[in-house]
Amino acid sequence: MADKDELRMPVAALEDFVTRIFAAAGCDAEEAARVSRYLVAANLTGHDSHGVVRVPRYVGMLRDGGVVAGRVVEVVSENGAMAVVDGRMGLGQTVAPQAVEIGIAKALAGGCAVVALRNAGHVGRVGDWAEMAAARGVLSIHFVNAHGSVLVAPFGGAERRFSTAPFCIGVPRPGAAPVVLDFATSLIAEGKVLVASNGGKRIPADALIGRDGALSGDPRLLYGETEGTHARDARRGTGAIRAFGGHKGSGLALMCELLGGVLTGNGAAGPVPAQAATGPRRFHNGMLSIYLAPSFFGSAEEFDAAAASYIEYVKSAIPAEPGGEVLVPGELEERNRADRRAHGVPMPRAAWDSILEVARALGVAPPA
Numbered sequence: 001m002a003d004k005d006e007l008r009m010p011v012a013a014l015e016d017f018v019t020r021i022f023a024a025a026g027c028d029a030e031e032a033a034r035v036s037r038y039l040v041a042a043n044l045t046g047h048d049s050h051g052v053v054r055v056p057r058y059v060g061m062l063r064d065g066g067v068v069a070g071r072v073v074e075v076v077s078e079n080g081a082m083a084v085v086d087g088r089m090g091l092g093q094t095v096a097p098q099a100v101e102i103g104i105a106k107a108l109a110g111g112c113a114v115v116a117l118r119n120a121g122h123v124g125r126v127g128d129w130a131e132m133a134a135a136r137g138v139l140s141i142h143f144v145n146a147h148g149s150v151l152v153a154p155f156g157g158a159e160r161r162f163s164t165a166p167f168c169i170g171v172p173r174p175g176a177a178p179v180v181l182d183f184a185t186s187l188i189a190e191g192k193v194l195v196a197s198n199g200g201k202r203i204p205a206d207a208l209i210g211r212d213g214a215l216s217g218d219p220r221l222l223y224g225e226t227e228g229t230h231a232r233d234a235r236r237g238t239g240a241i242r243a244f245g246g247h248k249g250s251g252l253a254l255m256c257e258l259l260g261g262v263l264t265g266n267g268a269a270g271p272v273p274a275q276a277a278t279g280p281r282r283f284h285n286g287m288l289s290i291y292l293a294p295s296f297f298g299s300a301e302e303f304d305a306a307a308a309s310y311i312e313y314v315k316s317a318i319p320a321e322p323g324g325e326v327l328v329p330g331e332l333e334e335r336n337r338a339d340r341r342a343h344g345v346p347m348p349r350a351a352w353d354s355i356l357e358v359a360r361a362l363g364v365a366p367p368a
Contacts (some may be wrong), residue, residue, distance in 0.1 A: 005199055008344035013367040015040045017359070018052055021084055023231060023254050024362035025059045025150035027069045038093040042125040043345045045335035049191025050125040051196060053351045054205050056230065056358045058091070058122070058261045067121035076265075081113050084265065087120030093284060096123040100132050100140075101169055102221060103291040111296030117287045122146075126287075127182035127333070130170025134178035137300065142168040142288040145261035148283035150220070150270040152186040153240035155250035158213045160240040163269040163283075165256035172294070174304055179311070181329040185253035186241040190234065193219045193241065197226055199350035210239045218319045230354035259288045275364055 015036050022032035035058070043051035061067040071090025083102050087095035097329050099117040106113030113145055123129070126142050133140040146163035163296045164184040171179040184190075188207050196203045196220035205217035216239065220226060224236030243250040261268040267285025294303040340346075356366055 005349050006128065007347045007366075009347050009352075011040060011044070011069075014043075014052065014345055017367050018055060018355075019057065019324060021055060021355075021362060022363050023060035023360055024364050025062045027062075027091070027223075031091065032219075032222065035091055035093045037222050038124050038128055040345070044337045044340045045125070045127070046340075047125050047127075047189075047199065047333075048195050048346075049189045051190065051345075052347075052355060053172075053195055053200075053292055054122070054124075057232075057354050060092075060360070061121065069094075071095055073117075075102075081110055082107040082115070083113075083119070084116045086092075087284070089119055089284060090121060092123035096285075097132060097288065098127055099287070100289065102127045103140070103289050104133050104138050107291035107293045108135075108136065111293050113291040115291070116264035116290045117289070118264045118284070120285045120287065122283075123285045123287060125182065126166045126168040126256060127170070127330075129179045129289070130168050130180050130182065130289075131178055132135045132245050133173035134170045134180070137156075137172050137174070137293065139172060139292040139293075139294060140168075140170050141292075142166070143256045143260040143288045144168070144267060144268065145257045145286050146271055146283050147261060147267040147269060147286065149190075149234075150272055151190050151234055151241050151362075152243055152253060153251070155243055155247045158209050158211050158240070159251050161270065162186070162220045162243070162253040162257060165253040165260070167252060167256055171307065173307065175333045176308070177330055179328055179330050180333070181200050183244075185243060185249050185256060187244040188241065188247070189242065190222075193222050195348070195351065196233055197223055197232055197346035198230070199355060207242060215242075230350070230357060249271050255357055260286045264288050278297070 014121055018036035022035050039052045068089050071088045071094050074088055076086050077084045081184040084098045101114050103113045103115040127299040130140050144166040149163045151164055152162040164186040166181040166184050188203055192203055203217050204217040208216045208221045221239030222234050222237040223232050243253055257268045264286040294300045311328055317326050319325055320366045
């Protein structure tokens with residue numbers, strides 16, 4: 001236990017508990033275990049914003065019909081290299097891997113593939129899907145948006161226009177962890193604001209912006225007043241998350257909306273109909289994914305060797321700070337996995353209490 005406001009949860013016990021919650025919420029045993037596995041996996045990498053803190057929100061969506069258990073994707077159109085896939089509002093951890101599997105198979109057969117996924121529940125940590133492809137030797141690129149989740153202000157603006165619009169690239173490395181670049185195009189992911197509002201790590205003091213242009217790190221700017229409740233609904237706040245990197249992050253967010261939202265048929269983040277300001281929260285992810293088999297471009301072995309050589313060259317740069325280290329994407333996540341498997345998943349007490357509250361409502365006993 002790190003301090004009085006944080007617990008360390010053993011991985012197996014946490015995964016079992018979350019599995020039982022989703023089973024009680026209406027998922028079959030296989031789906032409940034899968035959703036739990038991916039949520040806990042996000043915690044293991046250090047991406048707590050996409051981990052079990054999402055349990056209350058996912059259960060609420062199942063209860064309100066915002067997502068549906070047990071979905072199988074519908075292939076809307078398809079040829080040898082492309083597919084448009086409808087997730088039919090299934091849980092993201094169920095329908096996203098189905099779409100990724102289609103892309104992997106096509107890329108391995110023909111060298112490249114493009115798969116457009118629409119109407120998916122929250123797909124979680126996008127790096128999971130890049131890692132899934134990389135495990136099969138396939139490089140992948142993902143543009144993601146969330147229809148109905150307008151959270152981020154564009155560069156130069158003080159009002160919401162984008163979703164957090166994640167972008168991800170995964171490069172396979174046989175015999176080593178893949179290189180996985182995975183980030184929200186917002187300065188921080190909305191889930192990090194969610195974690196902070198539940199007693200977790202604070203967000204930067206300039207992560208949010210009010211309509212008056214003032215910068216803030218107070219989660220209430222996004223969620224409204226939260227005192228005395230575990231409920232978090234971004235529709236109650238008046239502020240926005242800022243785009244990262246000024247005009248560059250804002251421009252990339254726009255492209256994620258156009259490719260992951262408009263092109264897939266998922267729909268861009270907004271505008272959100274006025275009636276959606278009340279009642280069950282409705283949103284769905286769109287993801288445009290490009291899959292490339294390195295062997296199609298030449299020798300896969302030569303690619304692997306050249307990539308490894310260049311990564312070694314990058315990491316050999318003199319550290320900017322004494323005792324520092326140059327890291328490439330994915331390395332920190334690998335280290336977090338090793339540490340948290342050994343020592344447990346850190347959990348703010350407020351976040352844990354919100355999960356316990358959901359479990360009690362479903363009649364699920366907590367870990368011993």
